[in-house]
Amino acid sequence: MEALSAVLQGLPMTIMLTLSAFSIGILGAVPLAVGLSSSNILVRLASRLFVDLVRGVPIIVWLFLLKFGIQIGTFKFNPVGAAIVGLGVVSIAYLAEIYRGGLQSVPRGQGEAAHALGLTGGTTFYGVMVPQAFRIVSPSIATYLTGLLKDSSIASTIIVTEMVFQSQAFARQHPTVEGILPYIIVGILYIALSLPVAYLSRRLDSRMRKAVSV
Amino acid sequence: MTLSEIADGKLAPRLGIKLDNISKRYGEHTVLDDVSLHVEPGTVTALIGPSGAGKSTFLRCINLLERPDSGTIQVDQHTIEPGKDVNSRDLAALRRTVGMVFQSFNLFPHMSALKNISFPQQKVLGRSKEEADERSRQLLERVGLKDKADQHPGKCSGGQQQRIAIARALALDPAIMLFDEPTSALDPEVGLEVLAVMRELAADGMTMIVVTHEMQFARDVSDTLVVMADCKIIEQGDPRAIMSDPKEARTRRFLRAVLER
Numbered sequence: 001m002e003a004l005s006a007v008l009q010g011l012p013m014t015i016m017l018t019l020s021a022f023s024i025g026i027l028g029a030v031p032l033a034v035g036l037s038s039s040n041i042l043v044r045l046a047s048r049l050f051v052d053l054v055r056g057v058p059i060i061v062w063l064f065l066l067k068f069g070i071q072i073g074t075f076k077f078n079p080v081g082a083a084i085v086g087l088g089v090v091s092i093a094y095l096a097e098i099y100r101g102g103l104q105s106v107p108r109g110q111g112e113a114a115h116a117l118g119l120t121g122g123t124t125f126y127g128v129m130v131p132q133a134f135r136i137v138s139p140s141i142a143t144y145l146t147g148l149l150k151d152s153s154i155a156s157t158i159i160v161t162e163m164v165f166q167s168q169a170f171a172r173q174h175p176t177v178e179g180i181l182p183y184i185i186v187g188i189l190y191i192a193l194s195l196p197v198a199y200l201s202r203r204l205d206s207r208m209r210k211a212v213s214v
Numbered sequence: 215m216t217l218s219e220i221a222d223g224k225l226a227p228r229l230g231i232k233l234d235n236i237s238k239r240y241g242e243h244t245v246l247d248d249v250s251l252h253v254e255p256g257t258v259t260a261l262i263g264p265s266g267a268g269k270s271t272f273l274r275c276i277n278l279l280e281r282p283d284s285g286t287i288q289v290d291q292h293t294i295e296p297g298k299d300v301n302s303r304d305l306a307a308l309r310r311t312v313g314m315v316f317q318s319f320n321l322f323p324h325m326s327a328l329k330n331i332s333f334p335q336q337k338v339l340g341r342s343k344e345e346a347d348e349r350s351r352q353l354l355e356r357v358g359l360k361d362k363a364d365q366h367p368g369k370c371s372g373g374q375q376q377r378i379a380i381a382r383a384l385a386l387d388p389a390i391m392l393f394d395e396p397t398s399a400l401d402p403e404v405g406l407e408v409l410a411v412m413r414e415l416a417a418d419g420m421t422m423i424v425v426t427h428e429m430q431f432a433r434d435v436s437d438t439l440v441v442m443a444d445c446k447i448i449e450q451g452d453p454r455a456i457m458s459d460p461k462e463a464r465t466r467r468f469l470r471a472v473l474e475r
Contacts, residue, residue, distance in 0.1 A: 107320075109320035112279055112316070113322070115309070116277055116309060116313075117338060118309035118386065119334060119338060
């Protein structure tokens, strides 16, 4: 039970990291998704370059770069700051790609009908395109969230005291058979955390499907 | 109350529309070659012709869903030259004046039938939700779908969806209605309900431009029949006269194909 309480000490940090990075991603991905589907080729290329650059490098490398590679004047990232920014930016890139796919799968006639009715670009985007795209991509977003929850463990490598970090610390102090125990516990905790997300997303999805079923 | 009284809300004046020298090409491929059409207020114009003739593209040029490369569009004191920059005020005025009904309905699937009709009224005309909903219910009743107000479009048949789409367009008090093959995606029997609504609109004096393959409708309801082929208008005039005695060989060939099958 000593092991459990040790691992649980990292739980708030894991949740905080995941939710902060996810919020940054959910909001930040909106303009980037618009950029990815922009008719201006320069905007589109710049957005594409950003997405491919961010996704092309492993998260652990981004975290090391942010934590140890950035110094502006006297400013340096602390471990938690580096982890939130790193995971947040990676989330922006992945979610923007998910959004773009969703927006593109909304039939062209929807935009045409909105234009023909005289709705403005903003109303068309937020009132017509986004709600339909969201229905399409909400399962992918939930999948990404559960992935992000597990990826937040990478922050342990830059000394963020989340669950995996706490497990390692406990294991190091108890180098016996007991040493394996925190890892089993942490695994179970990750599953326990992702189950509600998966459950909620399935319920949300089937409810929305029912509402608009063809 | 007639459909168009509800539709124009006593505000929208009867308007015609003048299109002159509309040309459109995609790269090397010409779709519309110097097409002109003048539509008098309160008349019904039927556009017929073989597929690929440019009928739908022409119709979509009228409200600038397609941007013509050159030509002028005159409606209600606005003159728009789509080849040049169109300012957003003219574009908004044009789209407010002209309503459109699509072959594939294009209702918003995430909104109920009522919201489909009310949402644009609130956003475009600034009506309150109560005003908009009241108007929407009137229109739904007129197209015979009062009981579908709270259904989502996915739960409605094609013919019902198209009638909701007509109500959605009428709710914005357009002076002119464009119909792009409104019955082509429907079973023949279901198409009849839509045609009935359109006949009623025409009888009420709505200015209408209809791209259609329904020859009976074109003959009985339209005031002007326009035959398009090969990116041009090849013949136009009284529908009965053209159908019984076409001047152009191309028209004759097309009419034989659609009437004598």
